Amino acid sequence: MxxxxxxxxxxxxxxxxxxxxxxxxxxxxxxxxxxxxxxxxxxxxxxxxxxxxxxxxxxxxxxxxxxxxxxxxxxxxxxxxxxxxxxxxxxxxxxxxxxxxxxxxxxxxxxxxxxxxxxxxxxxxxxxxxxxxxxxxxxxxxxxxxxxxxxxxxxxxxxxxxxxxxxxxxxxxxxxxxxxxxxxxxxxxxxxxxxxxxxxxxxxxxxxxxxxxxxxxxxxxxxxxxxxxxxxxxxxxxxRGADILAEVAGFAMTSDAGDLVAPSVDGAARAMRGALLDAGLAPGDVDYINAHGTATAANDRTEAAAIAQVFGASPPPVSATKAMHGHLIGGTGAVELLACLLALREGVIAPTIGFEQPDSDCALDVVPNLARSAKVDVALSNAFAFGGLNAVLALRRAT
Amino acid sequence: MTLHEKIIAIIAEQAVLDVSDVTMDSTVESLGLDSLGLVEAIFAIEEAFDVSIPFNANDPAQSGFDMSSVGAIITAVEGLLAQKAA
The missing domain is CATH 3.40.47.10 (Thiolase/Chalcone synthase)
Incomplete structure (x- = not known):
């Protein structure tokens, strides 16, 4: 292929x-x-x-x-x-x-x-x-x-x-x-x-x-x-000697077929698992997740539960860059892919800014407020839409 | 229709219940209203009485509007109407 x-x-x-x-x-x-x-x-x-x-x-x-x-x-x-x-x-x-x-x-x-x-x-x-x-x-x-x-x-x-x-x-x-x-x-x-x-x-x-x-x-x-x-x-x-920023390794999309607006743990988890399967990667290979992270009560709680379901007790760092650029709705996944490229290419995980207090419902390493240096070989980018539609991309560092 | 009856009718419609099933002590949960149903009920109350109810679905407790029971909602709407008249 x-x-x-x-x-x-x-x-x-x-x-x-x-x-x-x-x-x-x-x-x-x-x-x-x-x-x-x-x-x-x-x-x-x-x-x-x-x-x-x-x-x-x-x-x-x-x-x-x-x-x-x-x-x-x-x-x-x-x-x-x-x-x-x-x-x-x-x-x-x-x-x-x-x-x-x-x-x-x-x-x-x-x-x-x-x-x-x-x-x-x-x-x-x-x-x-x-x-x-x-x-x-x-x-x-x-x-x-x-x-x-x-x-x-x-x-x-x-x-x-x-x-x-x-x-x-x-x-x-x-x-x-x-x-x-x-x-x-x-x-x-x-x-x-x-x-x-x-x-x-x-x-x-x-x-x-x-x-x-x-x-x-x-x-x-x-x-x-x-x-x-x-x-x-x-x-x-x-x-043609092009400079390669990253490789797109896998993609999956799922539908909740449940509620028009309430997110689903299962739908989100299946999309993440599917993207990894499509890329031939295991959960343990993932070094960074750019979360959908909208800062609504429901999304963040559900997304954290889905990440826990896929990645178990020690998920990779997760950040939500919407706190910086806002939620671009239909354009959001594209701008957030830039954060994945930053991590894969420059070894910098963009922070989740505006973070004040941990939430026990969101027990994740959210890279709070300050960017972090890390070697990132594989990144996931999550997007979960109203209508119960989930789409996750898996990216790999250029080799 | 009195204010009480009007609010109860709105809530009953959103909860798909008979008005006789909605009492002053009924809570949002006991009526089986989900968050979207609650948002729709609040909108209908706002439209019916031309008031703005401060409600954020992310944090209902912090909205500054007591929604612990139907009675509390009625009292809060009466308060908003009194403010509006003042």
Whole structure:
């Protein structure tokens, strides 16, 4: 079977606008969550988020592209640009390359603005490109056009697991030989009034901070941004002398078929076990887990129980980087894969910041507040979505 | 419908029970309301009385709104309405 490696990475998120600066921020345990700067914030009860600051689309994209794209697609485009620059992938006629991106909300900003215009402001007209801006596949399509990629191009939308499902499919398609390379990851731009208001309704958001696995945690905090990677067939990457960031070793997805919102220990545990089996690895081989770690009472307790079920009494270090960049919903797995690359490539485990007090329901080594040096050969990245959908990736250090 | 009756009707509907099965002493647990059912009941009460109930599903005890029994919920809503009128 073909092996799959990562030869490029790009990102824009609340911590930074590229991968090296994001890694530096993760290593420093910096928090990108701050008071939100959006219209009508005074009518929200949640007023913090991991917002991308200093965003200037015109610094990266031309006028026509900006006019035809939502913020979520612009984030995807810029992250893909960076990943392609690092990878130096030769696309050629593009027929054997693909783009598979995750997003939950798609062009939510466009929907929000347009609804505001017609309902609140009583306008009778919306922008002519409203539909092509808001469609969920807009990010993937824009990336395909920017890089001449003409093979399989599509979007995966599975709420908070979207990016992991997207990257898992990309991995499987490269491994099977269906394509040589895929630009994959995810993006989200849900920090608009309607996007936050909808989450408020569930009563699972924190008004203060994201404190995964801490006894004092009181909910999740949203973020926004994107991360995109070049997944490439290993032999062709080696043949062209590409720098290999890590190997994608395994992937598994499971469904709880239980509750629409309450997480399941069994579903999460089966996904972790499945990813290890797919990679030909044993639980004892894993040196680091990037947790889903949303800082809700239910997720963290359930995830800790699932980790205990798979890894027994002495699980590897686990960290939840959402405390730094926020929960990017459909883009979250992609940004969190950066923490896995940091661990595998630089030997740095990003911390779980905002940690105050241990919780006996979450008896894990959560790498509290300070990054840690460690030799990490194998890492897992967890994503568990509403709808009971679980997607876990296993990564191996480049050899 | 009095405030009492209205709140009991909302809770009974969410718990899929007859209003006669919901008493002042009933607790959320004894009515079989799960966290999502509770969130929906709170939303329905907020809509019915135009009040905002401070409730975080992650930490109901810290919400500053007594939900230990149906009677306590009614008292708390009365308190919110009094605040609103003041």
């Amino acid at each position: 073909r092996r799959v490696v990562i030869t490029g990475a790009g990102t824009i998120n609340a911590l930074a606008h590229d991968v090296p600066s994001t890694w530096a921020a993760m290593q420093a345990g910096r928090c990108g969550i701050a008071p939100l700067d959006i219209p009508d914030v005074d009518r929200l009860s949640v007023r913090i988020g991991g917002q991308v600051r200093g965003w200037d689309a015109s610094a990266h994209l031309d006028r026509a592209v900006i006019a035809s794209s939502d913020r979520f697609a612009q984030f995807a485009l810029v992250a893909a640009q960076q990943a392609m620059a690092q990878s130096a992938l030769v696309v050629g006629d593009g027929l054997d390359c693909g783009v598979i991106l995750g997003t939950a909300g798609g062009g939510l900003q466009t929907s929000d603005d347009s609804y505001r215009a017609v309902y609140a402001e009583g306008k009778t007209r919306v922008h002519p490109l409203t539909v092509p801006r808001l469609m969920q596949n807009a990010g993937a399509s824009h990336v395909s056009m920017a890089h001449g990629i003409r093979g399989p191009v599509f979007t995966v939308s599975t709420a908070c697991a979207s990016s992991n499902h997207a990257m898992g499919l990309a991995f499987q398609m490269v491994r099977s030989g269906a394509v040589r390379a895929v630009l994959t990851g995810g993006s989200e731009a849900m920090l608009c009034f309607g996007g936050i208001k909808a989450w408020e309704g569930l009563r699972v958001m924190s008004a203060n901070a994201c404190r995964p696995f801490s006894r004092t945690r009181d909910g999740m905090v949203q973020g926004e941004g994107a991360a995109v990677f070049v997944f490439e067939e290993r032999e062709s990457a080696l043949a």
